[in-house]
Amino acid sequence: MINLKKIYKYYDNKYERTYILKNVNLDVAEGDFVSVMGPSGAGKSTLLNIIGLLDDPNEGEYFFLDQPAHQLNEKKKVDFHRHHVGFIFQAFHLIEEMTVYENIETPLFYKGMKKKERQAVIADLLDRFNMVAKKDLFPQQLSGGQQQLVGIARAIAGKPKLLLADEPTGNLHHDQGKMIMDLLKKLNDEGMTIIQVTHNQEFANYGKRIIRLTDGEIEEEIANS
Numbered sequence: 001m002i003n004l005k006k007i008y009k010y011y012d013n014k015y016e017r018t019y020i021l022k023n024v025n026l027d028v029a030e031g032d033f034v035s036v037m038g039p040s041g042a043g044k045s046t047l048l049n050i051i052g053l054l055d056d057p058n059e060g061e062y063f064f065l066d067q068p069a070h071q072l073n074e075k076k077k078v079d080f081h082r083h084h085v086g087f088i089f090q091a092f093h094l095i096e097e098m099t100v101y102e103n104i105e106t107p108l109f110y111k112g113m114k115k116k117e118r119q120a121v122i123a124d125l126l127d128r129f130n131m132v133a134k135k136d137l138f139p140q141q142l143s144g145g146q147q148q149l150v151g152i153a154r155a156i157a158g159k160p161k162l163l164l165a166d167e168p169t170g171n172l173h174h175d176q177g178k179m180i181m182d183l184l185k186k187l188n189d190e191g192m193t194i195i196q197v198t199h200n201q202e203f204a205n206y207g208k209r210i211i212r213l214t215d216g217e218i219e220e221e222i223a224n225s
């Protein structure tokens with residue numbers, strides 16, 4: 001599903017080139033659950049953004065769903081991102097002026113889904129996440145764990161093939177974090193491919209594989225049995 005070949009990402013200034021990712025090679029199969037760990041600044045978010053088609057590498061090839069992402073034009077990339085990738089973030093990134101319902105609805109709207117269909121999809125998600133009674137509340141009226149549930153509902157509403165999570169439990173208490181990880185595990189059991197960045201070893205162990213990124217290079221890969 002995901003094939004990264006000799007990916008390099010760097011920034012140039014007047015005097016030097018700073019490498020963020022160096023010769024990253026990574027294959028992720030459909031149905032996999034990968035945890036990416038590593039120190040701050042190692043390039044984890046950059047890698048996730050490249051995989052999610054939000055950023056471009058400077059060198060290397062990236063095949064997403066057998067398509068050469070490195071050769072797609074901007075419009076096609078945005079289209080691919082919208083249809084196949086869901087993203088969740090440490091800081092939730094919900095729209096504060098919108099209700100829970102409207103936040104979940106936004107990506108479906110951009111996908112061009114008709115109103116009736118949107119209503120059905122959102123009703124199912126609210127039901128599944130026990131959030132029916134919260135649908136007209138605004139994000140700041142929810143707990144952190146509930147906000148992340150909305151973040152996940154929004155990310156998976158369009159049934160993406162790939163869910164990317166950038167420190168999804170980073171702003172949560174342990175119990176809330178565990179609740180979110182249990183949910184990600186369930187989504188993966190149902191077939192969704194997941195790549196998460198985490199600093200938490202306990203939560204990294206939810207993945208089927210753990211990848212360690214240090215100074216932009218994949219240093220080791222531990223099969224997580």
Ligand SMILES: Nc1ncnc2c1ncn2[C@@H]1O[C@H](COP(=O)(O)OP(=O)(O)OP(=O)(O)O)[C@@H](O)[C@H]1O
Pocket residue numbers: 011020038039040041042043044045046047
């Ligand atoms: N536009 C930019 N210009 C120069 N350097 C950048 C730019 N964007 C990111 N970087 C650098 O790239 C490095 C990797 O950033 P990235 O956010 O991918 O790290 P990370 O491993 O996710 O870190 P953290 O765990 O702290 O979130 C950082 O040192 C950052 O300063």
